[in-house]
Amino acid sequence: MAIFAYNQIVSQARPSSAATSLTPPKRQLSFQGRLTDSGGTPITTAVNVVFKLYNALTGPTQLYTTGTCSITPDQDGIFNTLLGDTVCGAEITSTVFTDNRDVYLEITVGAETLTPRQQIATVGYALNSETLQGYPASSSATINTVPVVDNSGNINIAAPSPSLISSSGTFSVQGQVLALKTGTDSGGDVIFQPDALGSGQILALGGTTTEDSFRVTNANLTSGSLLSGYVGNDTATGRLLSLTSGSTETDRFWVAADGRAYLNTNATDSAFIVNQSGAGNLFSASASGVAKFTLNNAGIISLLDGVAHTLDDIAGNLTLTSNSTIISLNDNVTFAGTTTLNSLSYTWPSSQTTNYVLQTNGSGTLSWVAQSAGGSSNWRITAGALSPINDTLDLLVGSTASTSAKFAVLNVKTATWRPPRSNL
Structure with missing residues (x-):
């Protein structure tokens, strides 16, 4: 046979078109x-x-x-x-x-x-x-299988913790719209990690002219932070945030690693503008959690109660101006050095004398002098009694000389009496 x-x-x-499911x-x-x-x-x-x-x-x-x-x-x-x-x-x-x-x-x-x-x-x-x-081939690819595009246009990978790895060059993902999403109700994170060894950057290069280049929204946020950053060491000298602009890149706003904030502008408007739409304060400052300074909604500056405060311009002059006719300084005010009032400068004496009055020499130097009608005086009124300020003076009536005076008390402190003349 x-x-x-x-x-x-x-x-x-030999199908005439692609199969609708994997068979x-x-x-x-x-x-x-x-x-x-x-x-x-x-x-x-x-x-x-x-x-x-x-x-x-x-x-x-x-x-x-x-x-x-x-x-x-x-x-x-x-x-x-x-x-x-x-x-x-x-x-x-x-x-x-x-x-x-x-x-x-x-x-x-x-x-x-x-x-x-x-x-x-x-x-x-x-x-x-x-x-x-x-x-x-597998419509829900696991290890050692070939993924396929299912009826919904999806490539499903069922293997646990899978990876798409490019061993060299640039790995590109391109689409009209790109969406990186986690599964519904999964609570998963989206992680961008350029290099586990610490090199590499995350770069977002935009081309829009009127829209936001980078925008973060979260309608469900209650107590967390919309944006959060962390530098995990105590030796960093760089910046936590840095914003630049200009045809020649120029620093505009940055926050240093130690928390200091810097603002750099060449605008003709205010460099720092605060608009409070609510009833709260415009600005508040504290040190170690203790309030030190407040600018309230009415424009009133409040300083910490019970503590002495100093307005110090370090060098030059400190000027207080007002669009109204009155500047009110309530409570105690201390001035040191030369004081200018209505464009007139005054230098204050370093000490004071009881019952003396303040007098200027016409050039702005102030001094304490005895009261008189002419600007100085040898008299004082104490407890309803009139007495000379200088107790060693003579009290004369009717003449400027003790020999011709109608009535005289010589050296009022020792009270040397001279009887009045017969024609007093």
Whole structure:
């Protein structure tokens, strides 16, 4: 008995369009042959045939066998069968074609094994209907599988903690709109980490001319921070925040690592503008949690109660001006050095004398002098009594000389009395 001729093809569907869901093809081989006897006469009765697959032209490395299949040729001895259709053998395992570069078919008719084995021409990854380079396709890809685009246009990766890794060059992701999102209700984070070793930057390069280049929104935020940054050491000398602008990049606003804030502007308007729409203070300052300075909503400056305060301009002059006619200084006020009132400067004395009055020399130097009608006085009034300020003076009435005075008390402190003249 002999095989006159045979053909084999891979049994597979030829769809007119892409499949709507992942359906792997059946692993079968369609085989056609012609049976004749040694004289060339067609065999038309049923015979037992065994089909086997090997990975070499000779040798015992068997990959698959159909077992005994009953084959009934037609009147010309021609027959067709499907290897692996469960009628003639179980389905061929995927590893037969994915793990072997070459596959050979061996046929046994009755008790006679036909030689040589015939190579399956589509092996060598050409017959790769279910796998790609040995990896099966999967709509929810796990490890060692090929991801596919599902009906919704998604590539699903079911493996835990997967990664997309580019070993060199620039890894680019491009789209009309890019969205990096975590799963609904997952509570997951979106992490940008350029380099775990500390080098590399996160760069956001925008091209808009009228929209915000970078915007963060959160309608659910209650007690957390919308933006938060942390420098995790005590030696940093750089900046926590830095904003620059200009055709030549110029610092405009920055916050140093120690918390100091700097503002740099060449604007013609105010460099720092505060607009309080509510009823709260315009500005408040504290030291170690203790309030020191407040500018309230009415424009009134309040300083810490019970503590002495100093307005010090370090050098030059300190000027208080008002658009109204009155500047009110309530409570105690201390002036040191030269004081200017209504454009007139005054230098104050370093001490004072009881019952003396303040007098200027016309050049702004102030001094304490005794009271008099002319600006100085030798008299004092104490407890309803009038007495000389200088107790060593003479009290004269009627003359400026003690010898001609009508009445005299010489040296009022020692009270030397001189009787009045007869014509007093």
